[in-house]
Amino acid sequence: xxxxxxxxxxxxxxxxxxxxxxxxxxxxxxxxxxxxxxxxxxxxxxxxxxxxxxxxxxxxxxxxxxxxxxxxxxxxxxxxxxxxxxxxxxxxxxxxxxxxxxxxxxxxxxxxxxxxxxxxxxxxxxxxxxxxxxxxxxxxxxxxxxxxxxxxxxxxxxxxxxxxxxxxxxxxxxxxxxxxxxxxxxxxxxxxxxxxxxxxxxxxxxxxxxxxxxxxxxxxxxxxxxxxxxxxxxxxxxxxxxxxxxxxxxxxxxxxxxxxxxxxxxxxxxxxxxxxxxxxxxxxxxxxxxxxxxxxxxxxxxxxxxxxxxxxxxxxxxxxxxxxxxxxxxxxxxxxxxxxxxxxxxxxxxxxxxxxxxxxxxxxxxxxxxxxxxxxxxxxxxxxxxxxxxxxxxxxxxxxxxxxxxxxxxxxxxxxxxxxxxxxxxxxxxxxxxxxxxxxxxxxxxxxxxxxxxxxxxxxxxxxxxxxxxxxxxxxxxxxxxxxxxxxxxxxxxxxxxxxxxxxxx
Amino acid sequence: xxxxxxxxxxxxxxxxxxxxxxxxxxxxxxxxxxxxxxxxxxxxxxxxxxxxxxxxxxxxxxxxxxxxxxxxxxxxxxxxxxxxxxxxxxxxxxxxxxxxxxxxxxxxxxxxxxxxxxxxxxxxxxxxxxxxxxxxxxxxxxxxxxxxxxxxxxxxxxxxxxxxxxxxxxxxxxxxxxxxxxxxxxxxxxxxxxxxxxxxxxxxxxxxxxxxxxxxxxxxxxxxxxxxxxxxxxxxxxxxxxxxxxxxxxxxxxxxxxxxxxxxxxxxxxxxxxxxxxxxxxxxxxxxxxxxxxxxxxxxxxxxxxxxxxxxxxxxxxxxxxxxxxxxxx
Numbered sequence: 029x030x031x032x033x034x035x036x037x038x039x040x041x042x043x044x045x046x047x048x049x050x051x052x053x054x055x056x057x058x059x060x061x062x063x064x065x066x067x068x069x070x071x072x073x074x075x076x077x078x079x080x081x082x083x084x085x086x087x088x089x090x091x092x093x094x095x096x097x098x099x100x101x102x103x104x105x106x107x108x109x110x111x112x113x114x115x116x117x118x119x120x121x122x123x124x125x126x127x128x129x130x131x132x133x134x135x136x137x138x139x140x141x142x143x144x145x146x147x148x149x150x151x152x153x154x155x156x157x158x159x160x161x162x163x164x165x166x167x168x169x170x171x172x173x174x175x176x177x178x179x180x181x182x183x184x185x186x187x188x189x190x191x192x193x194x195x196x197x198x199x200x201x202x203x204x205x206x207x208x209x210x211x212x213x214x215x216x217x218x219x220x221x222x223x224x225x226x227x228x229x230x231x232x233x234x235x236x237x238x239x240x241x242x243x244x245x246x247x248x249x250x251x252x253x254x255x256x257x258x259x260x261x262x263x264x265x266x267x268x269x270x271x272x273x274x275x276x277x278x279x280x281x282x283x284x285x286x287x288x289x290x291x292x293x294x295x296x297x298x299x300x301x302x303x304x305x306x307x308x309x310x311x312x313x314x315x316x317x318x319x320x321x322x323x324x325x326x327x328x329x330x331x332x333x334x335x336x337x338x339x340x341x342x343x344x345x346x347x348x349x350x351x352x353x354x355x356x357x358x359x360x361x362x363x364x365x366x367x368x369x370x371x372x373x374x375x376x377x378x379x380x381x382x383x384x385x386x387x388x389x390x391x392x393x394x395x396x397x398x399x400x401x402x403x404x405x406x407x408x409x410x411x412x413x414x415x416x417x418x419x420x421x422x423x424x425x426x427x428x429x430x431x432x433x434x435x436x437x438x439x440x441x442x443x444x445x446x447x448x449x450x451x452x453x454x455x456x457x458x459x460x461x462x463x464x465x466x467x468x469x470x471x472x473x474x475x476x477x478x479x480x481x482x483x484x485x486x487x488x489x490x491x492x493x494x495x496x497x498x499x500x501x502x503x504x505x506x507x508x509x510x511x512x513x514x515x516x517x518x519x520x521x522x523x524x525x526x527x528x529x530x531x532x533x534x
Numbered sequence: 535x536x537x538x539x540x541x542x543x544x545x546x547x548x549x550x551x552x553x554x555x556x557x558x559x560x561x562x563x564x565x566x567x568x569x570x571x572x573x574x575x576x577x578x579x580x581x582x583x584x585x586x587x588x589x590x591x592x593x594x595x596x597x598x599x600x601x602x603x604x605x606x607x608x609x610x611x612x613x614x615x616x617x618x619x620x621x622x623x624x625x626x627x628x629x630x631x632x633x634x635x636x637x638x639x640x641x642x643x644x645x646x647x648x649x650x651x652x653x654x655x656x657x658x659x660x661x662x663x664x665x666x667x668x669x670x671x672x673x674x675x676x677x678x679x680x681x682x683x684x685x686x687x688x689x690x691x692x693x694x695x696x697x698x699x700x701x702x703x704x705x706x707x708x709x710x711x712x713x714x715x716x717x718x719x720x721x722x723x724x725x726x727x728x729x730x731x732x733x734x735x736x737x738x739x740x741x742x743x744x745x746x747x748x749x750x751x752x753x754x755x756x757x758x759x760x761x762x763x764x765x766x767x768x769x770x771x772x773x774x775x776x777x778x779x780x781x782x783x784x785x786x787x788x789x790x791x792x793x794x795x796x797x798x799x800x801x802x803x804x805x806x807x808x809x810x811x812x813x814x815x816x817x818x819x820x821x822x823x824x825x826x827x828x829x830x831x832x833x834x835x836x837x838x839x840x841x842x843x844x845x846x847x848x849x850x851x852x853x854x855x856x857x858x859x860x861x862x863x864x
Contacts, residue, residue: 339747363749371747378747380740382807391737391748395730402728445748 038063038227044093053079055251064225068242076251085117086110116189117198122181126174131155133173134188158187162217179210198229215241247271281497285480291315294484295453300345305331306508313484320499321488322524328508329488330372333455337369338362368446372457378442379430386412386426389444415444436467453484492521557816564823572830589822590715591773597722598766599793600814606739606806607666609763611673613789618681619647619771624690624781637696645768652764656757681783690781701776711773723811739806799849
């Protein structure tokens, strides 16, 4: 590859730390970017990639550490300052305005105008030039951006960056929304940018892409740099996965209880499909068994859970609980047969944040405590308090609003809700998202105890080690299909990643 | 931690006690102003009863509206549904049938019209997935038009003596209209605070998706809520027929705005999740006292409207402040 091998750094970040309300998102990240290189930043979900990007683009201010830009220490107080320095950011949720034209989007915020009157034709001409520079001169500058594909919206977003005097573009998982043909085109554009001596910081967790496009790699894990500026060509994949996951989880997961192979089947899923999301998913779960769904974001794992639960209406296949077939698309039917879901987005899908803890716990059961339609707050409170004690929730005040609890304790509210209900099958979507390490171990222990008591459990998590550590059996999901079903003991994280990447490469 | 103290402060100031206290103080101030400017004319038992009687019809509508808004909805059709109900219940044929059977028939017809309109609203909103604002706006326009068609834009006089005797009577010196308002308010308070129906209402307003995933029948409940709002419009229609002894398509014009204003000023969150019947009653009383004070001082209704507007803005500003200190975001 032809690269301008400048040894002088364009951007040098040293020891950046950042915490939010007591949560340490970054705890010492280093990054060194040279002009005209593609520098990949690798890390699992929650490793701190987004926070790092936002620190460089002026959205967040670091608590500690130093940012050196072209040899000078700088502070980046806001996104405008980042652009003035020459740092542009392309977020995953593209920041283009659908209702405006290509040209209007490109010059949004720095329009060419005299006395407030826009120079439309000049903007269009410049926009066409910029789009041509990115190899997309075929998109007319007057097109409304809402009509473009995600890939072309990315190009518009890049053109906007180029419309300023940019030396570095940060791309946050740009390939996540693209198909393989579009990814090839993206890479072509990236190479054109680097040929113009513009550096690219490329964020991704797709290793095979990094092999194709990257010059050097930095890895972060749990907010820390575990490796900086490794040459792509000389670093084996195994080493990257180790750096990314760091695997010392043996003591976090309690040992699994012995299983009864003749336990009755609680959940039976047969040929379940949801158009546009997943197809032909079949598996069953016995009482006391924990089954994990492993896969990347967008693989369809959450949709599978929600469809089993009836929150989405299956387009094919069927779901049975203890031999009774459930009506598709009916949460009510699922709940009545003893199913409970702890949803992925705790706050927006699970909790009444301003209501007291006890009312959150009894959200599925308050009518059971009521007599003739009249609530029994006493009965509800007593049931909630016994769960609060059993799950060791802190604080143990049933009247506090749910909002004031930590992520781990909010998660326990959802578990408590279904324990009061008396579920036979628990569907757990990301049970430890936003939960700190200590509380995680507690929640893992809790899930294990529930299983030991005979509850069937299905777990979905974007952390593969969590799925492997918790489950008895694992279904590997890729692009809406079950790629493999394995006993958790027979597969490791590399194996899962291998399967997933083969699946998505196909 | 300072966060804890502010949230405790916020809870006390922003809680139902603090907010209702604020409303009581506001009402007290209005009464003081009335007594000061209009003296005996204002500060008499008779005048106070007039104020409450004046508040009672819109007040009943506000109780239903409180439920709808608490659940995160809105009902713009309350006034015109009430108008339609007065027209249908006072049709010559209905009155004739009532004379031959019982005056209660007129009551049933009025309630039936309200319930039917509310049912249509609810089904269109819950199962047709039409935004409540648009669905009930359509009902506002449609019901008013229907009332005009049925009545031929004529005022229909109520001459059923049984009906008039009941609705215009006093019980222990207090007009029946006020008794109805009191009963509906107490019933509403119980329904909202002490029953599964009320809990579902608050839960759906607080987080619709969480309620659905917890297994609540969200859509069905939304229908019930608009039926309830229609029912209170029907009750208000009975009261209106009694007070004015006439049914007409113009009854209840702009009541939807007065009702929403009173409910929100009372402290029910417009985004849903928190509702207060006591606050709504106080909100209604504040507006009717305001009107009374202005009337007693022979001030123009235009001045009165300006004052109303200011009260609404101030109340909503206070509510936003509460929303911040109470930590309710997004």
